[in-house]
Amino acid sequence: MAKLTIKDVELGGKRVLVRVDFNVPMEEKDGQMVVTDVTRIKETLPTLDFLMAKGAKVILASHLGRPKGKREPSMSLKPVAAKLADMIGKPVAFVDDCIGEKVEKTVEIMKAGDVLVLENVRYYDQEEANDPGFAQQLSKVAEVYVNDAFGSAHRAHASTEGVARVVADRGGQCAAGFLMERELKFLGEELESPARPFVVILGGAKVSDKIKVIDRLLEKADALLIGGAMAYTFRLANGNKVGKSLVEADKTSIALAALQKAKQRGVKFLLPTDDVVANPVKTEKLDKKGKPIIEWQNPTVNSSLDCPENAAGLDIGPATIKAYAEVVKNAKTVLWNGPMGIFEDARFAEGTYGVARAVVEATQKGAISIIGGGDSVKALNKAKLGDKVTFMSTGGGASLEFLEGVVLPGVAALTNK
DSSP states (O other): OOBOBGGGSOOTTOEEEEEOOOOOOEEEETTEEEESOOHHHHHTHHHHHHHHHTTOEEEEEOOOSOOTTSOOGGGOSHHHHHHHHHHHTSOOEEESOSSSHHHHHHHHTOOTTOEEEEOOGGGSHHHHTTOHHHHHHHGGGOSEEEEOOGGGTTSOOIIIIIHHHHHHHTTOEEEEOHHHHHHHIIIIIHHHSOOSSEEEEEOSSOHHHHHHHHHHHTTTOSEEEEOSTHHHHHHHHTTOOOTTOOOOGGGHHHHHHHHHHHHHHTOEEEOOSSEEEEEEEEEEEEOTTSOEEEEEEEEEEEOSSSOOTTOEEEEEOHHHHHHHHHHHHTOSEEEEESOSSOTTSGGGOHHHHHHHHHHHHHHHTTOEEEEOSTHHHHHHHHTTOGGGSSEEOSOSHHHHHHHHTOOOHHHHTSOBO
């Protein structure tokens, strides 16, 4: 069902509450928190420019990090408001709360075209609980509600779903911003009846994370190419040795069912025929989550379907890259979600980058290429190829759930056309 967009709504002089995704990377410099990547702010600028040009009073709500209901100074949106002001070239007001009298008084003095950023909605536990009372307070300043935060649309939180219901119940309109509209167009409409051949590339760690997507896309795809650690669950299911590779040994029946479905439907289901393996060596160092850091030693190309006993597979190999690139280059529609290996380490990045180059080549030949969020977007940007594909989703979990066919609460709550 098509949703109202900001082009369909009367905005002049209206108080418009916009749910944006300003959950941006930050770090401390000289005692101040600063934004280190403006991508998410930049993505929503077309929506903000349109609202300002139409004379709306623009009130922005977002979460940042996981403060768990506490006022965590390092997760304040104040530096984000300052960065936004730089980017739009005009003042942006900031209130150190998202509900209450202070917010209402600030909104009262706003003029047409003004922009206000509210404090982190997750400073309140009631946000993630989708508390009706909290949604009521958040919506007090809103005549129109706009959701431009696709990356949070799979969560039924107060700012993504509760507020929309309150605004709709009192006769207000709830619309999609331009970013949300693009996400729904490319992940929805374009994949509803894709131009063929339709090639799906899936990577990442776990089959269990992607099995619903695999199942759904097997209904539509002409070819499915598998990479990342999840390939080893398929290998194990086929009776191959996986050495020290990351694998879900209890998910082999799911993998076999997917292979069987592909066969029945005549879908090409490609698994790696070679890989780059290395020996894991535990170190005394711990990562940010307190887990031991593993060093990978002696990386080599392994041309066997069996992994050496003391090695783990960490990337697809050159023969697989070549085979996958051939399939991708001739596609008319490409959907890619998940890297082919541990691309953050240059020794295990060539699989992901090789596939990225093939996706770009297909795009240049006229294919529609859709990158389904998360690490795939990170990898494309790292390879400086992000601007050479048709569309990169801003939603990690949200894009996966949407591709699975799940109705996203933040989308469902918007007004139907």
